[in-house]
Amino acid sequence: MMFTADKIALLVATMKRNGVAELEIREEAEELRLVGAAGVRPTAAISPRTAGRMVSATAFGVLHLERQAGAAVEAGEIVATVAAGPLRRPVVSPIAGRLTRMLARQAQRVEYGTPIFEILEGKERS
Amino acid sequence: MIEILETPPLNTMQDLGRVGYRCHGIGRGGVMDRLALAAGNALLGNDDGEAGLEFQLFPVRLRFTRETAFAVTGAHCEARLAGRRLPPWWATRAQAGDELVLSSPRKGMRAYLTIAGGFDVPQVLGSRSTHARDSFGGFHGRPLLAGDVLGNRAHAPFVFRDSAGVGATPAEEAVPAAPCEDLADGETVVRAIRAAEFDSFDEASQTALCRTPWKVTARSNRQGYALSGTPLRRNALLEMRSHAIVPGVIQVPPSGQPLIQLAEANSAGGYPKIGVVIEADLWRIGQLPPGATLRFVLCSLQEARAAEQASDAYLASLRRLAGYCRKAAA
Numbered sequence: 001m002m003f004t005a006d007k008i009a010l011l012v013a014t015m016k017r018n019g020v021a022e023l024e025i026r027e028e029a030e031e032l033r034l035v036g037a038a039g040v041r042p043t044a045a046i047s048p049r050t051a052g053r054m055v056s057a058t059a060f061g062v063l064h065l066e067r068q069a070g071a072a073v074e075a076g077e078i079v080a081t082v083a084a085g086p087l088r089r090p091v092v093s094p095i096a097g098r099l100t101r102m103l104a105r106q107a108q109r110v111e112y113g114t115p116i117f118e119i120l121e122g123k124e125r126s
Numbered sequence: 127m128i129e130i131l132e133t134p135p136l137n138t139m140q141d142l143g144r145v146g147y148r149c150h151g152i153g154r155g156g157v158m159d160r161l162a163l164a165a166g167n168a169l170l171g172n173d174d175g176e177a178g179l180e181f182q183l184f185p186v187r188l189r190f191t192r193e194t195a196f197a198v199t200g201a202h203c204e205a206r207l208a209g210r211r212l213p214p215w216w217a218t219r220a221q222a223g224d225e226l227v228l229s230s231p232r233k234g235m236r237a238y239l240t241i242a243g244g245f246d247v248p249q250v251l252g253s254r255s256t257h258a259r260d261s262f263g264g265f266h267g268r269p270l271l272a273g274d275v276l277g278n279r280a281h282a283p284f285v286f287r288d289s290a291g292v293g294a295t296p297a298e299e300a301v302p303a304a305p306c307e308d309l310a311d312g313e314t315v316v317r318a319i320r321a322a323e324f325d326s327f328d329e330a331s332q333t334a335l336c337r338t339p340w341k342v343t344a345r346s347n348r349q350g351y352a353l354s355g356t357p358l359r360r361n362a363l364l365e366m367r368s369h370a371i372v373p374g375v376i377q378v379p380p381s382g383q384p385l386i387q388l389a390e391a392n393s394a395g396g397y398p399k400i401g402v403v404i405e406a407d408l409w410r411i412g413q414l415p416p417g418a419t420l421r422f423v424l425c426s427l428q429e430a431r432a433a434e435q436a437s438d439a440y441l442a443s444l445r446r447l448a449g450y451c452r453k454a455a456a
Binding site for chain 1: 210211212213215216288289290291292293294295300440443444447448451
């Protein structure tokens with residue numbers, strides 16, 4: 001038996017942590033398919049109660065910062081990228097505002113939901 | 127469609143070049159950075175060799191007159207789409223009316239704009255490369271001018287899964303250069319194999335080729351790069367007949383200051399050759415501005431093949447992964 005209960009539990013935990021909804025693995029003669037129940041959500045990194053909101057990673061990989069703390073950004077603007085192999089995927093700001101605090105380092109390994117910047121909502125542009 | 131709003135001279139449309147016509151005196155031409163062009167095409171799902179616009183002078187300003195998926199690769203020139211900065215080596219979708227601005231590069235020398243479907247210009251002798259000297263190919267056989275309007279060919283419609291688009295790890299990070307002992311900061315290393323006249327250079331010159339730095343002079347362009355450094359001398363001065371040459375050849379004129387023939391190399395030349403830069407490293411030279419410092423390391427044919435396989439593997443992996451980041455549009 002390749003897929004022990006421990007191994008499956010580990011896979012499920014990894015899926016949850018990274019916001020993976022569906023996983024299919026084939027190992028030799030065995031096949032395993034894991035589907036997250038509806039409502040399985042990645043760990044939310046946004047807390048509406050704090051003054052600053054977060055810009056968080058949306059993929060697993062190596063972080064490349066495109067903006068620094070202090071930068072004014074628009075909603076949808078790319079503030080960082082996450083590299084997996086030769087591919088880079090965008091991390092965009094969910095709102096217009098100013099990046100107030102850097103919460104991750106350049107070249108750090110990030111997962112789905114890893115906070116990258118704290119952002120203070122506001123319309124001003126630098 | 128794209129309208130060029132502003133461009134300095136010498137920016138042209140290029141693909142991977144015109145192969146098979148050197149016997150008629152028509153050189154290969156094509157982009158100076160083959161990896162950057164191919165990576166842009168891979169992000170968009172185009173064939174590797176689809177033509178792009180090669181920008182070597184800046185600033186460049188253009189407007190998308192229609193919604194268009196495009197990529198900017200090569201030199202890091204702080205591309206801004208509708209005022210928003212794009213990461214280097216990035217593909218995304220422009221809306222009709224969006225302006226794209228490319229500024230003088232912080233790193234590298236030549237930037238490439240590729241578009242989904244490729245540019246709608248006819249092939250001439252099997253290529254869309256602009257042969258500027260003989261005025262054929264590319265966009266009306268000439269460099270781009272403000273007011274030019276370039277269309278793209280029909281392609282299967284797609285959207286990026288992330289609406290902000292998708293990018294590639296720049297080749298200079300993803301495909302490492304050869305190691306070189308006593309390398310100084312900021313020097314670029316390229317591999318070369320020995321050429322026919324290597325043995326006719328004196329020992330000091332053979333050593334100097336790889337052990338001393340070479341400065342890229344201002345007399346460097348798409349035809350070739352003129353280097354300055356320790357003069358290279360031959361044991362005996364022999365006149366040579368003109369013979370066929372290829373991009374990458376390192377010629378040594380009587381001054382002893384080497385010339386590397388590049389994309390727009392003539393099809394023949396008469397200077398003795400000390401080495402040939404391997405194809406897999408030519409793009410590194412294409413990204414060097416005047417004033418940069420170059421180092422050579424000699425390699426074997428096997429090492430040259432391995433270097434080519436490393437670039438191919440990078441492109442293949444990028445193409446496969448980028449495919450997951452697009453989906454067909456209704």
